[in-house]
Amino acid sequence: MNLFETLDPVPAIIGGDMTPLFGGERPPWLTDELLRALSVALRWSTHARPLKPHPVEWLCELNSAYRIGPLLRFGGFPEHVGRVGDNLLSNENCVNRVLQEAGYVVYYEPKIVVRHRVPTNRLEQSWFRRRAFWGGISEAAQRSYLLERGIEDRIPRPLAVPCAQADWVRVFDDAATESLPQSLSSLNYLGYLLGAQGIIGNPETADDYQ
Amino acid sequence: MSPAISVVVCSYNRKDLLCEAVAALVDQDLPESFYEIVVVDNNSTDGTGDAVRERFAGVKNLSVVFEERQGLSAARNAGVRACQSPIAAFTDDDALVPRNWLGRYLELFESLDPVPAVIGGEVHPVFPVDRPPWLDDYLFLRPLSAGLGWSPHARYLEAGGKEWLCEVNCAYRISPLLEAGGFPEELGRVGESLISGEGFVNVVLEHAGHRLYYDPNLVVLHRIPAERLTRAWFRQRMFWEGVSQSRAQEYLARRGIHLARLPRTMNIPCESEAWVELFDDAVDDFPVALESFLYMGFLLGTQGIFAPGPP
Numbered sequence: 001m002n003l004f005e006t007l008d009p010v011p012a013i014i015g016g017d018m019t020p021l022f023g024g025e026r027p028p029w030l031t032d033e034l035l036r037a038l039s040v041a042l043r044w045s046t047h048a049r050p051l052k053p054h055p056v057e058w059l060c061e062l063n064s065a066y067r068i069g070p071l072l073r074f075g076g077f078p079e080h081v082g083r084v085g086d087n088l089l090s091n092e093n094c095v096n097r098v099l100q101e102a103g104y105v106v107y108y109e110p111k112i113v114v115r116h117r118v119p120t121n122r123l124e125q126s127w128f129r130r131r132a133f134w135g136g137i138s139e140a141a142q143r144s145y146l147l148e149r150g151i152e153d154r155i156p157r158p159l160a161v162p163c164a165q166a167d168w169v170r171v172f173d174d175a176a177t178e179s180l181p182q183s184l185s186s187l188n189y190l191g192y193l194l195g196a197q198g199i200i201g202n203p204e205t206a207d208d209y210q
Numbered sequence: 211m212s213p214a215i216s217v218v219v220c221s222y223n224r225k226d227l228l229c230e231a232v233a234a235l236v237d238q239d240l241p242e243s244f245y246e247i248v249v250v251d252n253n254s255t256d257g258t259g260d261a262v263r264e265r266f267a268g269v270k271n272l273s274v275v276f277e278e279r280q281g282l283s284a285a286r287n288a289g290v291r292a293c294q295s296p297i298a299a300f301t302d303d304d305a306l307v308p309r310n311w312l313g314r315y316l317e318l319f320e321s322l323d324p325v326p327a328v329i330g331g332e333v334h335p336v337f338p339v340d341r342p343p344w345l346d347d348y349l350f351l352r353p354l355s356a357g358l359g360w361s362p363h364a365r366y367l368e369a370g371g372k373e374w375l376c377e378v379n380c381a382y383r384i385s386p387l388l389e390a391g392g393f394p395e396e397l398g399r400v401g402e403s404l405i406s407g408e409g410f411v412n413v414v415l416e417h418a419g420h421r422l423y424y425d426p427n428l429v430v431l432h433r434i435p436a437e438r439l440t441r442a443w444f445r446q447r448m449f450w451e452g453v454s455q456s457r458a459q460e461y462l463a464r465r466g467i468h469l470a471r472l473p474r475t476m477n478i479p480c481e482s483e484a485w486v487e488l489f490d491d492a493v494d495d496f497p498v499a500l501e502s503f504l505y506m507g508f509l510l511g512t513q514g515i516f517a518p519g520p521p
Contacts, residue, residue, distance in 0.1 A: 126514060133515050161482050172513045187515075189482065190506070197489045199446045199503070 003109060004067065011050070012070040012104035013096055015059030016112025017042050023120040029177040030123065034184075037131050040116045048109040054097040055139070055153075059106065061092050063114045074098045081141045094142040101151050125174050132184040136191025137200055144196075158182075158189035213246040213271065214297070215316045215381070218289030220250040220282060221303035225261040227433070228303040232262060235301075236269055239309045240316070247272040248292050252285040282377075283393035283408050290384055290392065299381035305333075306431040307379075314428055315381040318364075326366065327386040327420035328412055330375025331428025332358055338436045344496060345439065353447045353500075356432055364425035369416050371469055377408050379430040390414040397457045410458045417467050441491045448500045452507025453516060 003014050020026075020040040035041040039060045044051060051057040071077075074095060081091040096106050121127055136156065143153045160182035162168045170176045171183040194200045217235055221228040228249070235247045251259040251274060259274045266272050277288035290298050299315050301307055318329050335341075335356040347357055355376045360367065367373040387393075390411050397407030412422055437443060462469055493499045510516065 129513070130515055130517070133510070158482050161485065168509060172509075189485070190510075193485060193489065194449070194506075197445070198442065199449045 003107070004065070007105075007107065009105055010067070011107035012099045013059065013064055013066050014107045014109060014112075015064035016108075016114065017110045018060060018063055018114055018116040021115050021117045022123070023118055024123050027123055029125065029180055031181075033181070034128065037128060037135075038116075038118050038122055040118065042108070043110070044108050046110060048107065048111070050105045051108050053100050054093065054106070055142075057108070058093060059096065059108065060116075062116060063112065064093075070099055070102075070104055071095065074102065078145050081138075081145045091138055091142050091145070094145055097146060097151065097153070098149055101149075125177075125180065128180070128184055129172065129187055132187040133191040136188040136193075137195035138191075139188075140192050140195030141201065156185075156189055156192050159185035161189075162186050211243055213295040214244050215240075215299060215312055215319075216246045216248055216293040216295045216297065217299040217301065217312060218248045218250060218286060218293070219301055219303055220252050220277075220285035220289060221254065221258055222252040222280065222285075223254045223256045223258065224303050225254070225256055225258045228258060229261060229265050231301065231303050231305055231307075232266060232272070234306045234308075235312075236266060236272070237309060238307075238312050240313045242269075242271050244316075245271060245312050246294060248289045249274045250285045250289045250292075251276050252282075253278050253280055279395070281395060283395045283397065286408060287392045287395065290382075290387065293384060296384055297381055298384050298387070300377065300379075301430055302378045302432070304433040304435075305378050308429065311428065311430070314425070318423065318425060319381070319383070322423060324421055325383070326423035327415045328375060328380055328382050329423045329425060329428075330358075330380035331424070331430065332426045333376045333379050333432045334429055335434045336431050337434055337439070339439065342439055344441070348497060349444065349500075353444050353451070354432075354434060354438065356434070358424070358426075360424050360426070362426060364423070364427065367422040367424050369421075371413060371416075373422075373424070374409060375412065375422060375424065378432050379428065386415055386418070386420055387411065390418060394458075394461050397454060397461060407454045407458050407461075410461060413458075413462060413467060413469060414465055417465070441496065444496075444500060445489065445503050448503040449507040452504040452509070453511040454507075455504075456508045456511025459512070 004010060018040040020035060020038065032041065032043070039062060042058075042060065044057050051059070075098075077092045077095055081094065100106055139153075139156060143155075146153045160179075162171055170179060171186055176183070191200075219228070219231055219235065232247065232249060238245065247269070249259075249262050249272065251262075253276070259276060262272075262274055273292065275288055275292045277285045286300060297315070297319055299312060315329060319325060333356040335354060347359070355378055358374075358376060360373050367375070391414070393408045393411055397410065416422060438447075459469065487493055488499050488502055
């Protein structure tokens with residue numbers, strides 16, 4: 001409340017950070033970098049400041065506040081970007097980028113902290129792999145939402161591209177923790193390609209009764 | 211008198227096509243009392259059930275069954291439960307059968323020794339536009355369910371999954387089908403994408419010692435919608451075929467069957483630019499690219515990427 005009244009220019013969105021409440025023991029492979037996928041511990045900076053354009057830096061929906069005027073003027077939260085089949089993708093905050101492109105500030109204040117539960121099933125690598133893959137599909141949907149509004153979003157670049165069958169086996173191997181970031185990046189890129197090319201998430205072409 | 215053979219046709223929101231298919235089933239050269247037609251309305255919202263009842267009001271050997279759970283396996287199982295004969299033939303709502311179709315199936319089941327659990331025929335594609343030049347015979351096999359071409363004469367299929375039958379033109383003895391658990395409903399749906407896999411029950415039947423029989427003279431015409439004549443459709447189809455095969459692997463493993471025919475090779479390129487080329491209509495070797503999509507779907511399916519629930 002105070003921030004919206006005192007900041008100049010007044011931001012369209014202000015968000016804080018999240019402290020994780022782990023439902024089980026934090027596994028050793030779960031690096032600080034990976035925590036962001038769990039909607040906790042963004043840690044963009046130690047001081048409050050405007051964020052770089054989404055998706056370079058972003059806020060989490062569970063700890064953010066919007067000025068309703070600008071939010072509604074730009075169409076509110078995107079209702080059709082969020083769903084592919086039974087998989088709910090989190091794309092609500094791609095409206096943030098639209099607001100940023102329109103000149104609004106998205107502001108981060110690390111002192112506004114909420115605690116966020118991390119369920120036990122998210123402490124498994126298989127969850128991160130699914131998240132990375134569906135996150136890629138989600139990015140493809142976001143990209144077309146932004147393009148419709150004249151905004152060219154970046155195309156994800158994979159850190160590594162598995163090619164031999166053995167490389168693919170390692171992508172899914174829980175013991176290969178040293179290559180987990182590369183594996184997640186590969187899955188994210190694969191999801192993006194399959195989403196962008198309409199292989200996944202295009203219900204009109206659902207295939208049955210052929 | 212109970213009918214000697216039944217035919218089940220399932221449909222979802224395609225009443226006009228369905229009525230054409232049913233008209234060909236009404237016009238069989240068997241006497242009406244020898245067979246029955248079971249139409250399964252798979253939870254359509256376009257008035258499919260009423261349209262069929264109205265158009266075929268005078269046809270005594272026709273019934274309409276409603277099945278709420280969507281997916282071809284669930285619909286076919288509902289059709290089988292409604293059958294009053296020991297044999298269920300299947301065709302699709304976008305296919306046309308010849309006049310001697312059911313009679314020929316009946317004759318084969320009555321004369322073959324050993325009697326097969328499943329008999330299937332051949333499928334001829336009907337194109338709405340010119341067949342594109344890249345669409346060669348090889349590409350027909352799985353994605354379009356047409357043109358099996360196993361042999362010029364009728365014979366038992368080789369066991370072991372190297373040969374298969376098309377779901378748009380086949381007939382089952384109901385008792386072995388039910389003993390094998392019916393059509394596998396758990397393969398039928400991943401999110402919004404309905405995947406195929408009804409035919410995997412044939413593998414279970416073969417494993418139980420039953421024979422499958424192929425007769426190339428039993429021909430149905432199958433419409434190929436224009437949107438399937440794009441390379442984009444084939445890529446999507448092969449990807450979901452891979453997902454479908456990963457589900458089939460689990461389904462068969464639960465029954466103690468380990469199949470060697472499932473995808474084992476891949477041709478995924480090593481550069482991200484080359485990945486993008488996989489999706490390019492102008493890719494050098496399209497069949498090889500399709501194998502990559504099949505493998506990707508299979509791999510992701512096997513690794514639980516499509517497990518239910520939000521990630």
